[in-house]
Amino acid sequence: MSDETSSRTPAVARPGLARRMGSLSDRALAWVFIGPTIFLLLAINIFPLIWTIRLSLTNYRANRTNADLQWVGLRNYERILTDSDIWNSMQATAHFLIWTLVLQVLIGFALAYLINKKFKGNDLWTTIIVLPMMLSPAVVGNFWTFLYQPQIGLFNYVIAFLSGTDPSSFSMIGDVNLAPWAIVIVDTWMWTPFVMLICLAGLRSIPDSIYEAAECDRASSWRQFWTITIPMALPFLMLAILFRGIENFKMFDLVVQLTGGGPGNVTELTSINLKREAFEKWRTGFASAYAVILFVTVFGLASIYVKALNKVKQR
Amino acid sequence: MKSIGMVSVAAAALAAGFSGSAKAEDLTLCWAAWDPANALVELSKEFEAKSGHTMKFEFVPWPNFADRMLNELNSGGQLCDLMIGDSQWIGGSAENGHYVKLNDFFDAEGIKMDDFIDATVVGYSEWPKNTPNYWALPAFGDVVGWTYRKDWFERPELQAEFKEKYGRDLAAPKTFAELKDIAEFFQNREIDGKTVYGASIYTERGSEGITMGAMDVLYSFGFKYENPDKPYDMDGYVNSPGAVAGLEYYKALYDCCTPPGSSNGYMSEGIDAFKSGQVALQMNFAFTWPGFESDANVGGGKTGYFANPAGPDGDQFAQLGGQGISVVSYSSKQDAALEYIKWFAQPEVQAKWWEMGGFSCLKAVTLDPSFPASQPYAQTFLDSMAIVKDFWAEPSYATLLQDTQRRFHDYVVAGNGTAQEALDGLVSDWTETFEDDGKL
Numbered sequence: 001m002s003d004e005t006s007s008r009t010p011a012v013a014r015p016g017l018a019r020r021m022g023s024l025s026d027r028a029l030a031w032v033f034i035g036p037t038i039f040l041l042l043a044i045n046i047f048p049l050i051w052t053i054r055l056s057l058t059n060y061r062a063n064r065t066n067a068d069l070q071w072v073g074l075r076n077y078e079r080i081l082t083d084s085d086i087w088n089s090m091q092a093t094a095h096f097l098i099w100t101l102v103l104q105v106l107i108g109f110a111l112a113y114l115i116n117k118k119f120k121g122n123d124l125w126t127t128i129i130v131l132p133m134m135l136s137p138a139v140v141g142n143f144w145t146f147l148y149q150p151q152i153g154l155f156n157y158v159i160a161f162l163s164g165t166d167p168s169s170f171s172m173i174g175d176v177n178l179a180p181w182a183i184v185i186v187d188t189w190m191w192t193p194f195v196m197l198i199c200l201a202g203l204r205s206i207p208d209s210i211y212e213a214a215e216c217d218r219a220s221s222w223r224q225f226w227t228i229t230i231p232m233a234l235p236f237l238m239l240a241i242l243f244r245g246i247e248n249f250k251m252f253d254l255v256v257q258l259t260g261g262g263p264g265n266v267t268e269l270t271s272i273n274l275k276r277e278a279f280e281k282w283r284t285g286f287a288s289a290y291a292v293i294l295f296v297t298v299f300g301l302a303s304i305y306v307k308a309l310n311k312v313k314q315r
Numbered sequence: 316m317k318s319i320g321m322v323s324v325a326a327a328a329l330a331a332g333f334s335g336s337a338k339a340e341d342l343t344l345c346w347a348a349w350d351p352a353n354a355l356v357e358l359s360k361e362f363e364a365k366s367g368h369t370m371k372f373e374f375v376p377w378p379n380f381a382d383r384m385l386n387e388l389n390s391g392g393q394l395c396d397l398m399i400g401d402s403q404w405i406g407g408s409a410e411n412g413h414y415v416k417l418n419d420f421f422d423a424e425g426i427k428m429d430d431f432i433d434a435t436v437v438g439y440s441e442w443p444k445n446t447p448n449y450w451a452l453p454a455f456g457d458v459v460g461w462t463y464r465k466d467w468f469e470r471p472e473l474q475a476e477f478k479e480k481y482g483r484d485l486a487a488p489k490t491f492a493e494l495k496d497i498a499e500f501f502q503n504r505e506i507d508g509k510t511v512y513g514a515s516i517y518t519e520r521g522s523e524g525i526t527m528g529a530m531d532v533l534y535s536f537g538f539k540y541e542n543p544d545k546p547y548d549m550d551g552y553v554n555s556p557g558a559v560a561g562l563e564y565y566k567a568l569y570d571c572c573t574p575p576g577s578s579n580g581y582m583s584e585g586i587d588a589f590k591s592g593q594v595a596l597q598m599n600f601a602f603t604w605p606g607f608e609s610d611a612n613v614g615g616g617k618t619g620y621f622a623n624p625a626g627p628d629g630d631q632f633a634q635l636g637g638q639g640i641s642v643v644s645y646s647s648k649q650d651a652a653l654e655y656i657k658w659f660a661q662p663e664v665q666a667k668w669w670e671m672g673g674f675s676c677l678k679a680v681t682l683d684p685s686f687p688a689s690q691p692y693a694q695t696f697l698d699s700m701a702i703v704k705d706f707w708a709e710p711s712y713a714t715l716l717q718d719t720q721r722r723f724h725d726y727v728v729a730g731n732g733t734a735q736e737a738l739d740g741l742v743s744d745w746t747e748t749f750e751d752d753g754k755l
Contacts, residue, residue, distance in 0.1 A: 059751070063389045064411055064710065085721070150575035174578025176729045262520035263578050264729025265721060279382060281714040282389075 049295075056289035063282040076289035086290070088265055089273040095180055096187070096255075096269060097248050101241055103188045108195025109237065113229075115196070116203045126200075130193040137190070141257025144186045148172040148258075173259050176266050183255050183267050187248065195240045202236025203229065235313045242305055249298055270294060339367040340651040345384055345395035346638070348374035351455055351602055354671040361667075362658045368651050377582065378522050381713070388413040388643070396646040397655055399454050399638045402438045407710035408641065409442035414450040415642040420653055421449060426660045432456060434703045435676040439639030444708065451639025452656050453676035455602070458699040459531045459634040461494075462589060462597045462607060463487060465619035467506060476500075487621035491532060491564060494596065494624050498572035501595035513572030514596040515588040516565070518728055519581035525727060526706065526719045527581075528598060529565045531634035534704045535626030536561025547749050554738035561626065562734035566727045578728050589613060600636045601699065604692040605672040620695035622702065635703035637674070711748050718744035 024032065056077070059070045080086055115126055132140070147155040150168040160167035172182040206228065214224045252271040255261070261268035261276075268276075274294065278287035344359070346352050352374045359370045373394060375383045381401060387394055388408060400408060408414045417440075421428070428436045428449060435453035442450055467473060468485050477485035481496050488494040498513030505511075517528025530538070537557020542548035552558075569577070574593050577584070582599060589597040590610050607618045623633035640659065642652040658664060665677040669689070674696065675681065687694040707715045719741060726737035749755040 063385065063407060063713075065389070066411055148576075153576075168575040171576045171578060174576055174728065176731070256521070260519070260521035260579055262724050262728060264725035264731055266729060276717055279386070281717050282385075283714065 052288045053292055055285050056292050058285045060285040060288075061282050062278075062284040072285065076286045077293065079286065080290050080293060085265060086270075086273065089268050089270050092180065092265070092267060093249065093251075093269045093271075096183060096251065096267075097245060099181075099184045100187045100191070100248050101244055103184065104192045104195045104244055105237060105241060107188065108192045108240065109199045109233075111192065111196040112199035112203055115200055129196060132190045133193045135190070137254040138257055140186060140190050141254045144182075145173065145258055148182060150174075174263055176263050179259055179263055179267050183258055186258060187251070187254060190254070191244060191247075195244060198236050198240040198243075199233060202233035205236075206232045231315075235309065238305075238309045238312060242302070242309065245305075246298065246302065249294075338651075339369070340396075340648045341369045341371055342396045342648055342651050342655060343371045343373055343394060344397040344399070344655075345373045345375075345387070346399040347380045348376045349602065350606060351673050354668070354673050358664070358668055358671055358673070359655075361664070362655060366651070366654055366658065368654070370655075381522065385713070388645075391645045393643075393645050393647065395643050396648045396652040397640060398643050399640045400451070401638055402635060403706055403708045403712040403716070405439065405442045405450055405639070406708045406712065409448070409450045410710050412644055415644050415649060415653075417449045417452065417642070417656075418447070420656075421452075424657050424660075426452070426657070430678055431676045432678060432681060432700055434635065434700055435637060435639075438635045438703065438705050438708075439637060439676075442708065451641040452660055453637075454640040454659070455637050456674040456676040456681075456696070456700055457600050457602050457636030457638075458696070458703050459527060459598060459636060460601055460604075460623060460695055460699045461487075461621050462599065462604065463497075463619045463621065464592075464595050464613070464617065466617040467501070467511075467595055468619065487619060488624045490624050491535065491626055495564070495568055495572065498568060498596055502572045506592075509592065511592065512574040512588075512594050514568065514598065515577065515580065515585045515594045516568060516573060516598045517581055517585070518569060518573075518577055518724070519579055519584075520720060520724045520728070521579075522581070523706075523716055523720065524579075524581035525723045526716055527634050527636070529562060529723045529727065530704075530706060530719075531598065531623060532565045532568075532626075533558050533561035534632035534634070535623065535630045536564065537626065537628065537630065540707060547746075547755050549742050549745055553742050553745070554735065557626070557628070558738055559734045562723070562726065562737060565723075566730075566734065569727050589618075601674060601692065601696050602636070604696075605690070608691060616691075618691075620692040622695055622698040631702050632704045633699050633702050635705040637676075709752075711752055714748045715745055718748070 057071055057073060059072050061067065111129060115122060115129070144155075147153050148171070150156050150171045153167070153172075155172065156167040156170070159165070159170075170178065172178045172185075210228055210232075211224060214228060219227070250271050251269055252275065255267055255269055256272060259267040261272045270290075274287060274290050277283050277290060344355070346355070352372065356370075356372055362368070363370055381404075384395070384398065384400065385404065385407075386392075388398070388400075388404075389411070398414070400414075405414075409416070420426075428440065428447070431440075431453045435456050436449075437444055439453045440449045440451045442448055468487075474485045477483075477497075477500055480500070483493075485497070485500075488497055494514075500513070501511055502513040503510055517524040517531075519525055537555055538561055539552040539555070539558075540549065542552055574588060577588075580588070582603065585597050585599045586603050586606065588594045589599075589607065590612055592612060604620060608614050623631065625631040640656060642649050642656065646652055659668075660677075662677060662679045665675040665680050669675040669680050669686075680686065681697060681700075687697065706712065706719075709715065722737045722741045722744070725731045726734060746755060
């Protein structure tokens with residue numbers, strides 16, 4: 001009985017729905033389909049953005065909802081742009097971003113190039129290499145603090161073995177000069193496999209016939225690399241840089257676990273600094289202005305980069 | 316203030332009719348995840364049996380405790396009916412209406428604040444400070460003190476060497492100068508075939524660690540938060556010559572005498588360093604002490620305890636820790652929550668609390684003649700609680716704290732600038748915050 005009912009219901013409903021839909025214009029039908037998505041986009045992305053911009057012009061503090069809200073105009077923006085600590089934070093982020101991208105692209109591409117050559121155990125090595133990116137950043141941060149431990153850390157022992165220094169004579173995460181590199185090393189260790197996989201996809205998309213034609217023309221391996229491999233893999237490389245750049249601009253968990261932003265402020269990246277302002281100091285208005293500045297920066301840079309990427313793809 | 320008034324009226328109404336709630340409730344108590352919390356779970360079983368209420372617990376590890384719980388309070392969340400919140404939260408929680416004011420309830424139930432250690436009442440319950448406005452019952456007394464390896468100190472060869480070098484016995488230090496001598500004496504020393512270090516001190520950057528540690532020293536060197544005659548007047552007090560000397564001392568102690576890799580250590584790192592036999596001296600809150608007595612490596616009489624030593628002018632203060640227990644104003648089970656506080660305040664419950672590892676603040680427990688001998692650390696706890704000072708408890712405490720963390724860590728650990736610059740910068744940061752608050 002129930003089967004009969006359930007099988008009959010859609011049969012009755014379908015012509016009705018079709019009739020109703022059929023009476024809609026194409027434009028109206030398009031709105032029916034994209035309407036829910038636009039609504040969700042407005043609710044989840046656009047409204048919070050507008051609300052954040054509004055808050056950034058006030059002295060609002062989320063921990064003092066009873067307090068009077070005052071409009072402060074652009075004062076929060078002015079304070080941020082003239083705050084030397086925030087500029088230090090920007091510098092720390094730039095250092096982290098640039099060096100992780102450089103190292104991950106170089107090592108990732110080199111690994112992809114090697115893995116792309118057919119050899120015994122190729123699949124096994126690929127699996128081993130991608131293991132770090134399967135781990136949680138919080139876990140990675142935690143266990144690297146042990147690896148960097150001057151008294152028992154494996155990293156210090158390896159460096160000591162290679163250089164002949166005392167392992168406890170240096171602290172990777174406690175020294176102002178070494179800590180910025182300590183976070184670069186860990187992020188590179190964790191995310192180079194991701195870049196490698198994207199590069200590998202790029203390398204495998206290059207048809208063999210192009211190399212065969214180059215062989216016929218007696219092009220050297222070096223020339224093939226620079227005139228075939230690099231140009232054809234470049235869109236993939238640029239995509240990897242875009243993904244890693246956006247990810248590392250908002251890097252938080254790994255660095256918090258490793259250094260907590262210290263020593264001093266040397267590894268306090270903008271995302272950590274922003275979190276402190278918003279949820280530790282509870283300067284919500286100030287933090288909103290900070291977030292807007294970061295958003296505009298990332299959005300602007302990413303837009304320029306995507307345009308460049310499209311141009312490269314069109315070549 | 317409107318909501319605070321309403322909350323007070325609600326508390327008064329509850330207190331007036333309070334004689335044990337008839338309806339069995341599921342009460343949630345929120346606190347940090349640490350050993351005393353486990354003891355409280357055990358202790359609370361008695362309350363469950365007597366009241367018929369069921370107790371649930373929400374414990375958050377210390378590094379995330381403030382973030383998590385202040386988010387909960389600020390959003391008006393109903394997760395917690397009872398909150399054992401940090402002492403510094405009291406100002407914000409009172410002014411923003413997160414806690415129920417307890418004066419009328421205390422009056423109705425005959426709970427007297429005079430029955431609790433004075434410093435804990437000021438530190439955990441009162442807002443504004445030194446006024447009879449109570450927002451919490453002192454629940455867990457805590458203070459920064461020191462532990463030392465008594466078994467190492469008692470070794471004749473070390474005693475002889477120390478006496479020859481410093482001209483006095485190797486014993487628990489009375490001054491910070493003596494403490495540094497001892498730390499230097501042990502730094503990089505071979506003991507039982509293992510290299511050991513002088514002292515473990517607080518250096519943590521993320522939450523409150525280095526502030527708790529450095530302030531613990533600075534107070535005895537002459538640091539004051541403000542002009543006693545003019546509130547929020549900080550120049551010359553926060554950055555006084557004594558305070559500068561205190562911060563320089565803390566950095567010197569960090570540089571000379573801590574184990575390698577101690578750039579981001581707080582309570583748990585201190586416990587690990589001491590229990591593993593790495594350090595001769597350890598700065599830590601008193602709550603850690605019961606754990607040392609039962610430890611296989613450092614228990615059984617191997618650990619000694621001493622209160623914070625005196626500064627160069629003989630001033631002796633210590634950083635207050637600990638918490639009070641409050642009823643969350645957003646709770647729909649406030650009558651049952653108040654019932655819990657009433658039960659918890661009873662002298663026999665407080666005595667049991669101490670036995671189980673909870674640091675009771677009730678004078679009937681701590682001033683009992685048997686108290687000093689009840690545990691090896693009991694006298695040190697009493698001595699320490701008599702000299703406490705606490706960080707700002709203003710509604711803006713989090714901003715004030717984060718500025719302090721940044722200034723202290725930048726100078727002590729990163730080695731940037733001078734102590735004078737760090738403290739001058741702190742005056743500037745704090746002034747800006749109080750200006751934003753309209754207090755300056």
